[in-house]
Amino acid sequence: MDLDQIRTFDRIAQDLSFTKAAAKLNVTQATVSMRMRALEDLLGVPLFHRGRNIALTDQGMTFLPYARRILQAAQEAKEALRRVERGRVSIGSLRSLVSPLVTESLLRFQQKYPSVDVVIHEGRQSQIAAMLRERDIELGILCWPNLDPLITDLVPLLVLRERVPMVTTPQIAAELGLEPKIEDVLRRVPRLISINWWQVYPDAALALFRRAPVSVELPTGPARRIAIRGEGVGFFVYSAVADDIAAGRLTEITPIDVDPVHRDIAMVVRNAAVLDREMLRDFATEIAEECRKNGTILETTLLPPTAANAA
Structure with missing residues (x-):
């Protein structure tokens, strides 16, 4: 089973015509027929009723949503690889801190790195910790100290005390x-x-x-x-x-x-080596600047001297 077969099956299902599918895919009708025979042989079931009119079989109707998920996943993977080529930074933050700490930081960061993709996730403490644990994000902003027993190796770059x-x-x-x-x-x-x-x-x-x-x-x-x-x-x-x-x-x-009453929060990474990436280090530095405006910085480590001095 390959993507050309899946893509051809989806096209036929939309047009209910081998001829129209061939034209839209810019291949011959013989190629379309060959791909469908190969896919049906692999699955062991007929996907279409063939004749004067083309129609999906029950098996074809059952397979169609799965085929489209495969195509969507392939497209998402392709886009993810494109983002890696351009550069990508992923951050997770407590919901209450996205606006005061991340918004202005993001705007300044993208002035310097206009082509870099930035993904910002927000959530509760447990959700940010889980994203760090699964390495869905590179940098997290969460309550400190972190009490999640499943992730004990977080490295704080900055600890901020907020008034409450x-x-x-x-x-x-x-x-x-x-x-x-x-x-x-x-x-x-x-x-x-x-x-x-x-x-x-x-x-x-x-x-x-x-x-x-x-x-x-x-x-x-x-x-x-x-x-x-x-x-x-x-x-x-x-x-x-x-x-x-x-x-x-x-x-x-x-x-x-x-x-x-106060609350301590920290900007953390799983491994200090991620700061070897200049773009991530620069984003962390921008966030540190916003932290300085929003509370009392108790500790700053591993960030460039300008960020530490500003704190």
Whole structure:
């Protein structure tokens, strides 16, 4: 079985004509017939009813979706090889960090490497760890330290500490005053928003959830909208709400009886040798620049001196 046979079978199935298939494939009708006989002999079943009208047999109808999957897979493989020739960088990031860390980095990177393909995956911690484990991505941005027992050999290029402030609307913040207690906050906004920012919840957040009259666990987008409407209060990583704070839609509050909360994340690789690829090293350097704007860098290793100095 070869791709020419599969491609010819698919063409005949579309046109229900050996003659039309031959014309569109730019081969003779004899070649089309020969390919179909060879494919049917290999499969051991007839694929077409032949006669005045051509029709797929039951076996042909069953085989058709598999044939098209083969053609699609071959095309995807061909495109993947073309991308390798041009150059390709693959990165996986926590969803909450794609916009603040990757977007601007990508634009600057592609100014320098306009023909290089870039693939950005997003997901939860376990999904990014699995992509690194399966080597679907070369570089990952995830919570640190990584607690996934199936991948223990990650090399951190940079460790970033993000603030995770509690936020609500400016109006509610004004009502609460400068030094509210958490009971005052929960009395005014009883719905506590829970977002899965961490691998393990900080003690301060867990204690708060136990005290809240009701909590809801939501993705970032709906959680922000509820907070902006004044219908909920919660801890948000600063990068997720920075624009809302700047625009006056949300404001930070600091209950005097709740310890500050933060989250550590890292930019990691499976093997430091991947940084021998100049393009990947440059992309990591661009991301490091965005990290500097979005938190406190605790550690920088293996990146070019300019990135480390900027941090």
